Amino acid sequence: MFRNSIISKLWISIVALIVIVLLSLSLGISSLLEEFYFSRISDELVTEGKQIIEVINSEDDREELIEKLDILSNFTNAHIIIVDKKGLVEACNTMMGLPAGAIFDPGDLEKVFSGQIVTKTGYHHHFEAPMLSTAIPLFDGKEANRALMLFKPVAPITETINSMRWLTIYAAIGAILLASIVSFFLSRTLSRPLVQMNKVATEMAKGNFENKIDVKSDDEVGLLGASLNYMSNQLKNNIMELSHEKEKLENIIASMSDGVITLDPKGNIILINNPAEILLAKCIQQTESMDKIFDCLTMSDFKLMFEEVRKEKQMHKKDIELLGKIISTRMTPLFDNESKKIIGVVGILQDVTKERELEQMRRDFIANVSHELRTPLSLMQGYSEALLDGMAEDAAKKEKIISIIHQETLRLKRMVDELLDLSRLQTGHFNLNKQNLNVEDMLKTIEEKYKTAVLNAGLEFKMDIQEGLPQVKADHDRMQQVLINLVENALKHTDEGQIVISAFKEEEQVCIEVSDSGTGISKEDMDFIWERFYKVDKSRNRAKGGTGLGLSIVQNIVKAHNGKVWVRSEESKGSTFGFCIPIG
8 A cells, every 4th residue: 555655656756866866976976086087197197297208308328217217107106118119118117127129019109109198098918907008209309209108007096986986875875865764754744635635535425524634834735635625615515405405305206295206218216206106016016127117017108108208308198097096197308407318207197096087977977867867857748748739638648647747756856856965965065963863763663664665565574673772873864864765775676585674783883784685786786886876777776766876875874974884795685785873
């Protein structure tokens, strides 16, 4: 981790730069020093050589010349040789040990006899060591006939230069170590705010905006830290505002009675509120993929709507069937403000099953009322026209026609009265005169009222009343209307056998049942018998004056008393209609 940190990178960069600079500087200084030192020694040898030439020119005796050359050699710390133009040694100091007449390579002296002073450094085979050599021409008049050569060992010079070079190297190493330490602490000082910024930025990414950077300088790093603190505060405020807006939106969506579902372009659910979850509960439990929801619900219309909205980029509205319900669905595309591309689809799901059922009930009600009113009105019209046309020839026929018109008028009035009662019951625009009701007395009254009619129909009439039945809080007239409708319903559908009225207590309720041994009710009709104008056998009911409203009135009266109704029936085995009323 340290290897990848900014401290290590900065420290290594600084140290590497210092090492390169110091090494380059050391090599340059060393080379420059060596060149300068050799140049200075060479200049000294040339100066000394010129002085020796003056001595040589003033001395004619060879022996004395050699003696003086020895003295000068010791003084200059250099070997001295005098050669002629042919390269023959004329004289040298005794330290050289060269006999007179020894020949040197004339190629080395070519430049010298041309009048130039030659200085060079290199290995000399006679001395078997590196030497600094200087050759100076000796002029006899205007022509150089001889040459003075000075040889000085390089080793002492090299040792001095090496000492200076090592001193430079040691100084460079010391400078590198010192620079490394200083650069390390400098890099740590410079990187410490950056490390702190990294920690603060990491916490910001996690959603923690409480950490702040301690700004201690006014330089670029300090400005960056201050900017990061400012950005942290702004992000915190913006995120809080977005969170509040999101909460508002979620609360608004959650409080909507309509279902709201948001999908991405692939059909995956992004957002869904509780009403939508209830509508799609069965399929959402299995998957959150819209395509699989389509498969689960076999909602080809729903899927087609989704695809059309994505393709046409406009809102679509349609009623679809969903798990036995009718859902009014509106789908609208969601666009990206910058790219104008669709980023999702929002759907509004509204359960309009009851509204559609009410509409259908209104249509059915109008159709049923029209159908039921048509028969008595047609009969009344037909017989009244017969009277007007004089078709009744005698009083007996007139009386019969008038009797039929009167019966149909009563039937029509009874139907209108029942419709008004049913309407008041369903809308709650009626008052119940609740009082303590003796159920046994009420049942005996019903028995007295219908016993003759039941016996005349060739049926048995039985009462099965539990002893000690408590009184109930109920409207006496309405309870009688319930029993009358149930008994008359039993009479209409029973040709032989019996009608039984039972009463018993069940928990905190008094229950009454009216049973018959009539034709019974099929399973297909059981779910519809409480609806208005519904008749199991319409032709038979019409013959006996039924309107199909009696059981609906029974159900509404019992519900108004906080009770419940039920029916048990099998075809050809009779039916049992019952209801319960709370005691209190």
